Amino acid sequence: MSLVALCSAKGSPGTTTVSLLLARELARRLGRTGGVCLLDADPDGGDVAVRLGLDPVPGAGTLALAGRHGIDDGLLLAHSQRTTTLPGVAVVAGISGRAQQATLDWLVRPLADAAVRSPLQLVVDLGRIAAGGPASVLLERAGEVLVVCRSDTASVVHTRSALIRLRAQGIAARAVVAARDDRVAEEVSMALGHPVAGVVPLGHGGPFDFAGPRLPVASLRAEDRALQRAIGGLAAFVLGQAPALVTPQVAITEHAPDAVRLAAGRLHRPEGEEP
């Protein structure tokens, strides 16, 4: 199995949204050749099930109880749910809140072990990651780690710290930027000192502003074609069929704060304003 882990450094940049869209697109591309499993492992409490209108159980809680000594595909699928909104995706609902966080801590190691053996494509929404947190074991086994961020200065700076921390752990993560304009990719990549795997366009309300069983992707409109294209590009990257959107020429480390400040400052400047 190939495991793609999605996470964020701070804020709510759109990790769950990208996870949902990516899982759906991977299932579409893999077709009958393989199944996709989307697992909500957000320690703050998952919202994948809520957004899909699924029940909170079975899910990560029941899976952790049943599988603390080992997980295989059968068990993973037995604790998942199906929805016509995400055809071909087995969805493992998340925990309800921080009070159940220990449940996820039990789950990560057997899940990381299972990830190596299973033919399933696993997409895991890890929510916000903390340094040295229990998610580290999953991040280390992931085929791809995607840190979702926005293009504003604060998000870029926090994401950059997270990427540097991950790199120190030997984890080569890439950023996914949710932004109005995909032309920010180069500057964000430069400021982060890390590749940007893709830019997901920010919608103008509509399809993202929902609370209930209907996932916005079910009702893609003409203006959402850019979103579909972006997710297609991201899926191709995850499947190893395309390179990252942008790879920085110079890897910026914590020893180059001026360069980062400069780049981040440019990102922050209102459109049209000259440097």
Ligand SMILES: Nc1ncnc2c1ncn2[C@@H]1O[C@H](COP(=O)(O)OP(=O)(O)OP(=O)(O)O)[C@@H](O)[C@H]1O
């Ligand atoms: N590309 C986008 N365009 C417009 N709105 C978006 C986009 N992605 C996410 N949003 C909106 O931003 C909010 C946060 O999105 P989401 O829940 O996916 O973020 P998150 O990073 O998973 O947050 P959290 O860490 O709190 O779980 C939601 O209201 C969502 O509808």
Ligand SMILES: [Mg+2]
């Ligand atoms: Mg989320």
